[in-house]
Amino acid sequence: xxxxxxxxxxxxxxxxxxxxxxxxxxxxxxxxxxxxxxxxxxxxxxxxxxxxxxxxxxxxxxxxxxxxxxxxxxxxxxxxxxxxxxxxxxxxxxxxxxxxxxxxxxxxxxxxxxxxxxxxxxxxxxxxxxxxxxxxxxxxxxxxxxxxxxxxx
Numbered sequence: 001x002x003x004x005x006x007x008x009x010x011x012x013x014x015x016x017x018x019x020x021x022x023x024x025x026x027x028x029x030x031x032x033x034x035x036x037x038x039x040x041x042x043x044x045x046x047x048x049x050x051x052x053x054x055x056x057x058x059x060x061x062x063x064x065x066x067x068x069x070x071x072x073x074x075x076x077x078x079x080x081x082x083x084x085x086x087x088x089x090x091x092x093x094x095x096x097x098x099x100x101x102x103x104x105x106x107x108x109x110x111x112x113x114x115x116x117x118x119x120x121x122x123x124x125x126x127x128x129x130x131x132x133x134x135x136x137x138x139x140x141x142x143x144x145x146x147x148x149x150x151x152x153x
Contacts (some may be wrong), residue, residue, distance in 0.1 A: 007045065007061040009109055011116065012054060012072060013132060014099035020091075021053035027088050034082050038075050047109065048116040055128050057116045068138060072099050100132065102139055 016022050023031065028051050035058065036046045044060035062071070075094040083093045111115050123131070 006027070007063060009047070009104040009106065009112070010060055010062050010068070011102045011104065011112055012056075012058040012060070012075075012099055013102070013135065014072070014076070015096040015128065016054050017094040017096045019054045019096070019128065022091070022093055023051045023053050023056070024087050024088065026087070030086075031079065031083065035075060035079050038078055040069075042071060042074070048113040050116050050119045052119055052123055052128065057119060059112050059116050068101050072101070100135060100141075102135055 030049065032049045035056075036049060039046050039058075039060055043063050043065065044057075047061055048057075048059040050057050058075075062068075076099075080094055081091060126134070
């Protein structure tokens with residue numbers, strides 16, 4: 001175990017494959033608990049998690065002993081396997097390739113926690129795609145519209 005006490009505040013955002021509305025209110029809290037457990041097993045601190053039927057927001061205090069890529073690959077793989085094992089969906093469940101990872105300073109933590117908690121309110125006014133484009137723009141991240149989210153072929 002490292003003696004590092006660094007914590008980086010990161011919001012992850014990723015969608016269900018093809019942005020299908022597969023995350024059901026009946027089991028989404030169990031999904032949040034399962035995903036929280038994955039982060040805790042990896043020694044990161046869950047600050048807030050919330051999902052809509054087609055995407056998820058996860059805000060954590062991340063320890064620097066693990067790469068963002070390996071952490072999110074682990075979360076996506078394990079959670080989609082768990083959803084399948086629980087038979088929550090009558091169609092195949094998978095997360096979209098890719099994700100957004102947005103970092104925040106300590107003084108922004110309360111605002112981001114509130115933002116993630118209030119996802120249903122935000123999405124009364126803004127679609128997920130518009131929200132995601134807004135985050136990419138706010139963080140000055142260049143993107144190719146064709147590569148953000150794959151459409152059903």
